[in-house]
Ligand SMILES: Nc1ncnc2c1ncn2[C@@H]1O[C@H](COP(=O)(O)OP(=O)(O)OP(=O)(O)O)[C@@H](O)[C@H]1O
């Protein structure tokens with residue numbers, strides 16, 4: 001079983017520690033302030049008040065023995081970077097850090113950590129896309145510029161068969177499944193007819209999907 | 215063309231306004247502090263320093279005429295709720311607000327706004343799941359407890375055909391596509407053979423996917 005550390009109990013750190021602990025993982029958490037540590041001690045057995053930029057304090061709390069440590073220190077970019085440096089010195093194998101600005105992210109990348117996350121940015125971009133394009137419900141990156149989209153089926157497709165709308169040849173878009181009322185039709189056949197209020201789960205490039213729904 | 219307002223230029227507000235402006239949407243932004251307004255004025259024509267809980271100030275800036283307003287005020291839950299109340303009074307049709315705690319979210323729900331978002335929570339849960347389960351790459355909710363997952367193909371499937379592993383009958387999981395090196399195989403046939411390092415894009419319930427990969 002993997003062991004985890006969470007440094008910095010803001011919103012992101014709190015939900016990270018909570019989800020890990022709910023799935024019976026062993027988690028050690030810490031924060032420089034007392035209140036966040038009190039809040040998290042309800043569901044995590046080991047939580048400490050300490051300054052994570054202090055190598056000795058990290059070692060005493062046992063962070064050097066963990067498989068994965070998540071650093072979620074926000075406003076204070078210096079503290080985030082110093083903490084990551086200390087963890088690298090302690091030999092922690094996998095470090096994941098939340099980045100606050102793209103410069104902060106670039107520094108973390110240069111130091112060489114496993115994964116950098118931008119929670120606010122990722123969600124803001126996805127929601128902005130759903131606001132900009134009528135019928136656009138969700139978007140998830142998949143591979144080489146192809147993303148998975150959930151879209152409301154465009155009006156011009158209603159009562160047409162999949163082989164009639166021919167998305168693959170016209171837009172390089174593949175239909176993965178159709179959501180109809182509360183059921184899901186996976187890998188629909190070419191003969192399937194689209195009805196009103198169908199949601200389509202498709203795989204394609206953003207600019208082609210924009211063309212399809214605008 | 216839809217018109218948008220963004221109130222509160224923290225990380226989430228900034229990326230929201232930026233993405234909307236990059237897609238040529240008309241955006242009005244505001245914040246109670248000067249610095250965030252300065253930062254955003256580089257790419258948004260209308261940005262104001264104002265207290266969004268003040269109805270008169272919102273009206274003078276033109277927020278009452280907008281189709282959609284996003285409220286992204288974080289630390290100060292009272293200001294977020296008061297701002298939403300003012301927007302409702304001004305008759306704004308679609309209001310989206312970021313919630314900081316679940317109680318904050320519940321109050322926003324009771325007041326009756328279009329969408330409530332928890333950016334840090336959503337991303338933290340998704341990343342925690344990828345850390346907990348070996349081979350788990352990403353997860354996106356789709357419909358009635360079914361989500362879309364990207365997983366590394368389990369070792370026991372290598373060199374087997376899709377109809378041999380029979381995921382649909384054994385785990386109620388459908389394979390939507392296979393990512394192999396840099397190409398994507400959509401709606402793979404039952405005769406397709408899995409090779410090492412394939413990533414599978416699947417549709418199923420979280421507890422069944424956990425059974426599959428653990
Ligand atoms: N040197 C440090 N050692 C340990 N914890 C720290 C240190 N510096 C800051 N923190 C803690 O990190 C936590 C998160 O920081 P902050 O609130 O600035 O980030 P944030 O990005 O706004 O968080 P979120 O968006 O996840 O709520 C805070 O609870 C803060 O006390």
Ligand SMILES: Nc1ncnc2c1ncn2[C@@H]1O[C@H](COP(=O)(O)OP(=O)(O)OP(=O)(O)O)[C@@H](O)[C@H]1O
Nearest residue numbers: 222223224225226245246247265266287288289293
């Ligand atoms: N009454 C108000 N009117 C307008 N703006 C406000 C008001 N109160 C707070 N703000 C602004 O809202 C912005 C976001 O607030 P805050 O930084 O507390 O949230 P946050 O959730 O930490 O942000 P993020 O995680 O998106 O960076 C700040 O720039 C702040 O100045």
